[in-house]
Amino acid sequence: MTFLALDVGNTRLKWALYDAPRVGARLLAHGAQFLENIEKLAEGDWHALPAPQWVVGCIVAGDAVKRRVQEQLELWDVAPQWVVSSLSEAGVINGYDHPARLGSDRWVAMIGARQRLLARGPARPCVVVMVGTAVTVEAIDAEGRFLGGIILPGHGIMLRALESGTAGLHVPTGDVRDFPTNTSDALTSGGTFAIAGAVQRMVENLQRHCGEPPVVFMTGGAGWKMAPSMSTPCELVDSLIFDGLLEIASRRVG
Ligand SMILES: Nc1ncnc2c1ncn2[C@@H]1O[C@H](COP(=O)(O)OP(=O)(O)OP(=O)(O)O)[C@@H](O)[C@H]1O
Ligand SMILES: CC(C)(CO)[C@@H](O)C(=O)NCCC(=O)O
Numbered sequence: 001m002t003f004l005a006l007d008v009g010n011t012r013l014k015w016a017l018y019d020a021p022r023v024g025a026r027l028l029a030h031g032a033q034f035l036e037n038i039e040k041l042a043e044g045d046w047h048a049l050p051a052p053q054w055v056v057g058c059i060v061a062g063d064a065v066k067r068r069v070q071e072q073l074e075l076w077d078v079a080p081q082w083v084v085s086s087l088s089e090a091g092v093i094n095g096y097d098h099p100a101r102l103g104s105d106r107w108v109a110m111i112g113a114r115q116r117l118l119a120r121g122p123a124r125p126c127v128v129v130m131v132g133t134a135v136t137v138e139a140i141d142a143e144g145r146f147l148g149g150i151i152l153p154g155h156g157i158m159l160r161a162l163e164s165g166t167a168g169l170h171v172p173t174g175d176v177r178d179f180p181t182n183t184s185d186a187l188t189s190g191g192t193f194a195i196a197g198a199v200q201r202m203v204e205n206l207q208r209h210c211g212e213p214p215v216v217f218m219t220g221g222a223g224w225k226m227a228p229s230m231s232t233p234c235e236l237v238d239s240l241i242f243d244g245l246l247e248i249a250s251r252r253v254g
């Protein structure tokens with residue numbers, strides 16, 4: 001009864017194989033592949049896996065990438081189900097003007113966060129931070145309503161934009177400092193403060209709106225780099241998207 005969860009971002013495809021499509025299932029194997037190496041999956045990492053009975057994923061890369069992923073999935077006799085953001089699913093209500101236009105990775109991460117929050121206590125407002133190619137910061141009230149969220153460039157895009165838009169900024173990665181005194185540290189700290197500051201602002205917005213401090217969850221490939229520099233308390237949960245995919249799959253499989 002194995003279940004394969006897929007998270008196809010703009011930089012990497014992340015996958016996780018579980019022994020069943022339910023929250024709390026046992027993780028059997030997992031991995032990540034840069035999008036340019038998708039063609040290696042069927043003959044590489046996936047070759048010796050037990051065939052999954054279900055495949056559910058979220059994808060924010062373009063249609064060409066989706067076709068390349070589906071080609072690799074032909075290794076098994078299973079049709080992938082791609083999550084599309086809807087008006088409501090798994091206890092989260094979508095406040096986006098056009099619900100289907102919300103990135104499915106954002107939707108799935110919010111469902112994972114909400115499930116995690118409710119599993120351990122009373123409902124609270126919640127901020128969900130994803131630090132990937134792009135950074136997103138979402139606000140959910142205590143009733144599970146997604147109020148709205150922001151999108152900003154990730155570390156890599158910020159640095160590349162500065163490098164290509166200036167004459168004098170081509171330097172190695174620096175350290176995060178309160179008061180940077182060289183170009184490398186100034187760039188690295190600038191990107192980090194931009195993300196931490198955006199999160200702090202959304203936490204303040206949601207606290208003002210709901211009248212109580214929110215729980216903050218953070219996920220994404222570069223989350224561990226951001227965690228030490230956050231100015232508000234924040235829980236790093238690497239598996240937030242997979243938690244959401246398990247929750248969605250358990251409801252669909254029934
Ligand atoms: N300190 C840093 N300096 C420069 N670039 C960074 C830094 N940290 C992360 N990045 C970039 O941030 C981006 C996101 O990192 P990563 O691929 O690990 O996340 P991801 O969650 O897999 O992304 P996605 O889901 O969007 O594919 C990458 O483009 C990576 O090159
Ligand atoms: C914002 C990203 C790139 C984050 O991965 C993705 O969720 C996306 O492409 N979203 C579509 C636009 C939106 O969410 O409003």
Ligand SMILES: [K+]
Nearest residue numbers: 009010105132
């Ligand atoms: K992502």
